[in-house]
Amino acid sequence: MADGHPTPKLYWGICIILCVATFIEWAIFHVESWRTNAAIMIPVLAVLSIIKFVLVCGWYMHLKYDHRWLKLVFVASALLATATFTLLKVFI
Amino acid sequence: MGEHAHTMPNNTGVDNRKFAMWTLIGSECFLFGTMIANYLINKNRALSGPTGRDVYSIDLTTVSTFVLLMSSVAMVLALHHCIHKELFKFRLWTGVVAFFGLLFLGFQYYEFAHFVDVGMGLTTNVYASSFYLLTGCHGAHVFVGVLWMTSILVTSFIKGDKWFNSDVVEFAGLYWHFVDVVWIVIFTVVYLFVFL
Numbered sequence: 001m002a003d004g005h006p007t008p009k010l011y012w013g014i015c016i017i018l019c020v021a022t023f024i025e026w027a028i029f030h031v032e033s034w035r036t037n038a039a040i041m042i043p044v045l046a047v048l049s050i051i052k053f054v055l056v057c058g059w060y061m062h063l064k065y066d067h068r069w070l071k072l073v074f075v076a077s078a079l080l081a082t083a084t085f086t087l088l089k090v091f092i
Numbered sequence: 093m094g095e096h097a098h099t100m101p102n103n104t105g106v107d108n109r110k111f112a113m114w115t116l117i118g119s120e121c122f123l124f125g126t127m128i129a130n131y132l133i134n135k136n137r138a139l140s141g142p143t144g145r146d147v148y149s150i151d152l153t154t155v156s157t158f159v160l161l162m163s164s165v166a167m168v169l170a171l172h173h174c175i176h177k178e179l180f181k182f183r184l185w186t187g188v189v190a191f192f193g194l195l196f197l198g199f200q201y202y203e204f205a206h207f208v209d210v211g212m213g214l215t216t217n218v219y220a221s222s223f224y225l226l227t228g229c230h231g232a233h234v235f236v237g238v239l240w241m242t243s244i245l246v247t248s249f250i251k252g253d254k255w256f257n258s259d260v261v262e263f264a265g266l267y268w269h270f271v272d273v274v275w276i277v278i279f280t281v282v283y284l285f286v287f288l
Contacts (some may be wrong), residue, residue: 006168007172008169008172011165011168011169011172012165014165015161015162015164015165018161018164019158019161022154022157022158022161025154025279025280025284026150026151026154029150029284029287030150035287036287036288037288038288041284041285041287041288042285042288045280045284045285046280048280049276049277049280052276053273053276053277056164056269056272056273056276057269057273060164060165060167060168060265060269060272061265061266061269061270062262066106067104067105067106069104069105069106069111070106070110070111070114073111073114073115073117073118074114074117074118074121076118077117077118077119077121077122078118078121080121080122080125081121081122081124081125081126082125084122084125084126084129085125085126085128085129085132088129088132088133089129089132089133092133
């Protein structure tokens, strides 16, 4: 790949972050008092999921370095899909 | 980026094949978005029978999540070595992707078999149907991805050490990473949030 693009070292670094995030998700689930506490679980798990999502899409899928049209297609679709299931959940 | 024999001229500045793959991924966002919406709506509507909170093993699902994440790492390494024309490493990591995909499917099969054993089958209640629709469709996507990786691996052996079509590997990688990303969402929304 051209200079400025990810290297295997960066890929492994991102892999470690993904593994740590997954471990944290598993760990907080095992805290009995938190498991059913939506006020803690929802924001923490949402943030961890978003971090994993952005890392995989941005670096593994190379979207960070790609043309803006590709970013537009994916980000618009993902946002619309998220809005769809959020609104459906709220109103039904 | 990568080798390609004949690319059509375009107005966007983007390879048409890559644009098409991202468009496919965009449409898949809607596919899984609607299935996740269906699951969320039906999550608390089971009238009888067990639901996720009664049967899930988060420990096992975390392991399968880890397997899928590792397969994504293997995929980017396969593409990297394909671009740098390192044949052995490219074949190795492509094989690892296919293997981890099969391993993930094995975990899914074991999990589903256990759920059926304890009474949560496909038609037990509306929660179960929604769950199996979503995760079953994801599993089917993983299976297609495994077939794709296997075909790339077999092609590289048949064509010999002259075959380094990194465009093909890149497009397959986009599909595979998207399948992983969908699982990131499913693991959180379906498996972890069910206890709330």
